[in-house]
Amino acid sequence: MKKLGRNKILILGVVLGGIGxxxxxxxxxxxxxxxxxxxxxxxxxxxxxxxxxxxxxLIQSYWKRFKRKGEIPTR
Known part of the structure; x- marks a missing residue:
């Protein structure tokens, strides 16, 4: 169940991609x-x-990289 929680962005991306x-x-x-x-x-x-x-x-890896550094990118 932990794997499902960690990959919810990927699952959401696959579902939205299929609908798209x-x-x-x-x-x-x-x-x-x-x-x-x-x-x-x-x-x-x-x-x-x-x-x-x-x-x-790509979004998940980008988010994890900046979350690990402790800074979320803002504009």
Whole structure:
């Protein structure tokens, strides 16, 4: 259960990425069907999940690095 708590940002990123991939396919996706990636939702949702994982992993590592130093970046 501790692993789930530590990885909640990654899980949230994967879920939001999957939802984003579905809506990208629904609203912007390929109309003609000739686009190999955007023509089917079964391909676009995992691609969105992967993208969400990469972005949330970057955010999590950035946050941990500054939290470890004791300073949260502000503008």
């Amino acid at each position: 991939g579905y809506f990208y396919w629904k609203e912007i996706g390929c109309i003609t069907g000739n686009c190999p990636l955007k023509s089917k939702w079964q391909r676009m949702v995992p691609y969105g999940m992967f993208t969400g994982y990469i972005i949330s992993d």
